[in-house]
Amino acid sequence: MAVDRDQCLASDASDPLRAFKDEFVLPDGVIYLVGNSLGALPRRTPERMRQAVEDEWGAQLVGGWNHAGWYDQPLTTGDRLAPLIGAGPGQVVVGNTTSIAIFQAVAAALRLRPDRRVIVSEVRNFPTDHYIVQGLTRLLGGGQDRYEVRDLAERRFEDAAVVLLSEVDYRTGARRDMRSITAEAHAAGALIVWDLCHSVGAMEVNVSGDGFAGAAAAEADRGGADFAGVDFAVGCTYKYLNAGPGAPAFLYVNPRHQATAENVLSGWHGHAEPFAFEEDFRPAEGIRRFAVSTPHVLSFAALEATLDIWERVDLAQVRAKSMALTSLFIDLVGDALELVSPADPTERGSQVSLRHPDGYPVMRALIDRGVHGDFRAPDILRFGFAPLYIGYADVHDAATTLLEVLDKELWRDPAYATRLAVT
Numbered sequence: 001m002a003v004d005r006d007q008c009l010a011s012d013a014s015d016p017l018r019a020f021k022d023e024f025v026l027p028d029g030v031i032y033l034v035g036n037s038l039g040a041l042p043r044r045t046p047e048r049m050r051q052a053v054e055d056e057w058g059a060q061l062v063g064g065w066n067h068a069g070w071y072d073q074p075l076t077t078g079d080r081l082a083p084l085i086g087a088g089p090g091q092v093v094v095g096n097t098t099s100i101a102i103f104q105a106v107a108a109a110l111r112l113r114p115d116r117r118v119i120v121s122e123v124r125n126f127p128t129d130h131y132i133v134q135g136l137t138r139l140l141g142g143g144q145d146r147y148e149v150r151d152l153a154e155r156r157f158e159d160a161a162v163v164l165l166s167e168v169d170y171r172t173g174a175r176r177d178m179r180s181i182t183a184e185a186h187a188a189g190a191l192i193v194w195d196l197c198h199s200v201g202a203m204e205v206n207v208s209g210d211g212f213a214g215a216a217a218a219e220a221d222r223g224g225a226d227f228a229g230v231d232f233a234v235g236c237t238y239k240y241l242n243a244g245p246g247a248p249a250f251l252y253v254n255p256r257h258q259a260t261a262e263n264v265l266s267g268w269h270g271h272a273e274p275f276a277f278e279e280d281f282r283p284a285e286g287i288r289r290f291a292v293s294t295p296h297v298l299s300f301a302a303l304e305a306t307l308d309i310w311e312r313v314d315l316a317q318v319r320a321k322s323m324a325l326t327s328l329f330i331d332l333v334g335d336a337l338e339l340v341s342p343a344d345p346t347e348r349g350s351q352v353s354l355r356h357p358d359g360y361p362v363m364r365a366l367i368d369r370g371v372h373g374d375f376r377a378p379d380i381l382r383f384g385f386a387p388l389y390i391g392y393a394d395v396h397d398a399a400t401t402l403l404e405v406l407d408k409e410l411w412r413d414p415a416y417a418t419r420l421a422v423t
Contacts, residue, residue: 002331008392011324016317020388023309024242031398033373036170036198036351036384039242045305052301064297073300074269074291078250080307084241084315085196085233086206087252093287094303095295098197098236098249100265102132102164104290105232105251108261109162109191110140116161120190126170129195133164155181157188167205168198168349171376173326173341175199175349178206182230191231201240201310202350202387203319207233207252229254240350240386241310243303251290258286267292313388321387322350325395329383332399336406340380351384360423361416365405371398375423 012018025041026032032040056068065071078092085092106119121133157163163185168175178194185192199205208229233252237243253261266281268274269291273282283289323345329352330339340353356362356379363375373383383398405411 003328003396005393005396008328008396011392015321015391016314017321017387018391020309020313021391024389026389029370031371031390031394031401033371033383033385033390033398035240035242035386035390036202036349036382037239037374038245039201039239039306039386040389041244042242042306042309044308045244045302048301048305049298052298057297070295070297070300073295073297075288077248077300077303077307078287080304080311081237081241081250082252084200084205084310085235085250085252086204087208087233088255090287091208091255092250092252093290094237094250094300095248095269096292098195098234099128099132100292101234101249101251102129102193102195103136104263104265104292105193105234105253106133106136106162106164107264108253108257108290109193109231111262111264112191112257112260113161113189116159116189118160120155120157120160120163122165124169124171125164125166126195126197129164129166157185157190160185160188160190163190163192164195165192166195166198168202168351170198171340171380171382172353173198173348173351173382175203175342175347178230186228193232193234194230196233196235197239198349198351200235200237201242201318202322204315208254228256231257237303237306239384241303242306242386242388244299246296247299247303248296253287253290258289261289263290263292265292269293269295309388318387322385325385325387325390325392326350326352328392328395329385329399332396333402336403337381350387351382354381354383355379356381358411360419361411361413362405363423364416365411365413366402369401369405369410371401377423 023043025043056064060067069076074093074095077094079089081094082088082092119133119137121129165176165181167178182192194207196205231254234249236247236249238245238247263270263283270284270289271282272284326348327345333354337354337356340355341351342348359379359381360375363373363381366373373381376382
C-alpha cells in the first residue's frame with residue numbers, strides 16, 4: 001500500500017479536527033463509514049433530550065411553547081443552521097421532512113413561473129426527489145411536463161419553470177457546480193431548487209454568496225458579486241449533521257422570493273396570526289410563511305445539541321479533510337474494485353462509491369468485520385466519510401478489511417445472500 005498505518009496515525013495526530021471525535025459515541029470495534037446516511041450520536045444529545053423531556057415538557061407542560069421557545073424553533077434553529085449553507089438570518093425554516101420541503105419548493109417555484117410548464121429533474125436522482133415530482137405533476141392534472149435527464153450533461157433548461165438537482169449525487173458522490181448550473185438555469189429563465197442532503201455538513205455550501213467568510217471570498221474571486229444565489233434549497237439534518245433518525249429537514253428561500261412565493265401547504269404555523277384563528281389562510285411575512293405545522297420538539301432538541309458542535313467547526317477544514325480521507329481510501333483500495341465516484345477529489349462529495357456485481361454480500365461481510373458502509377442497488381458499495389469522527393487510521397483499517405473480504409472471498413457465505421429490509 002502506498003501509505004502505511006504509521007503515516008496515517010501521524011496524520012491523525014496533526015489533524016486540526018481531531019478533538020471533535022471525542023464528542024461522538026462510536027461503538028468499540030466499529031469503523032463507521034455511513035455518515036452520508038445516518039450520522040453518529042453526539043455525546044451531548046442525550047442530556048439535551050433529557051432537558052427537553054423532563055425540564056421543559058415535564059415541568060413546564062404546555063407553557064413550553066412560550067417559555068422554552070418551542071413555537072419559534074423552526075425559525076431560531078433555521079438561523080443557527082443557515083451559516084452551514086451560506087445563508088443568512090431569516091432565510092431558512094426547519095421542520096417537517098425533506099420530501100415535504102421538496103414539494104413546497106417545487107410547487108412554489110411553479111407558481112412563480114405560471115407561463116411555463118416544464119420541471120427538469122434527473123431520472124437517477126434520489127427517489128424522494130424523483131417521486132415527489134412525479135406526484136406533484138399528477139396532482140396538477142397533467143398541467144406540467146417532466147423532462148428527466150439520465151446524464152446531467154444532457155441537460156437543457158429552455159422553457160423550464162423549475163430545475164431540481166442534488167449538489168452531490170447520492171449514488172456516485174459526484175459533486176455538481178452549483179454556481180454555474182444555477183447561472184445557466186437563470187439565464188434560461190428557470191428557477192432552481194437544490195437538494196443539499198449529501199453535501200451539508202461535509203463541505204462548504206454557498207446558496208447565497210454572502211454566507212460564511214470562506215465561501216463569500218471564493219464567490220468574490222469568481223465574480224460572486226453577480227451571483228444572485230439559488231432560489232430554493234432543501235436538506236436533511238440526520239446525515240453529516242448528526243441530528244438523529246427522523247430529524248427535521250430545512251428549507252431555504254431566497255429573500256427575493258419571500259414576499260411572493262406561495263406555500264401551497266398552507267398550514268396553521270405559516271399563518272400571519274395563528275392564534276387569531278381566522279377562517280382563511282393569510283401568509284406570514286418572510287420565511288415563516290413556509291412553516292407548516294407543529295414542530296417536532298423532541299427532534300428539535302437533538303438538532304440543537306448537534307448545532308452546538310457545528311457552530312465551532314471550520315467548514316474549510318472539514319472539506320480539506322474530506323478530500324484527503326476519500327483520496328486515501330481510493331488509493332488504498334486501488335484497482336480491487338471499480339471506482340464509480342469521480343477520481344478528482346474536488347468533483348466529489350464526502351463519499352466513495354465502488355462497484356461489484358455482488359456488492360450486497362460484500363457489504364454484509366464487511367459490516368460483520370466492523371467496517372460499516374451501505375449498499376445501493378444494483379451493485380454499488382457506498383462509503384461516507386464524516387470528517388469530524390473519522391480519522392486516517394480508520395480509513396487505512398477499513399481499506400485493509402475490504403481487501404481481505406475480497407481476497408478471501410468471505411462474502412460468499414450463504415448468510416449474506418438474503419437482503420435485509422434496509423440495505
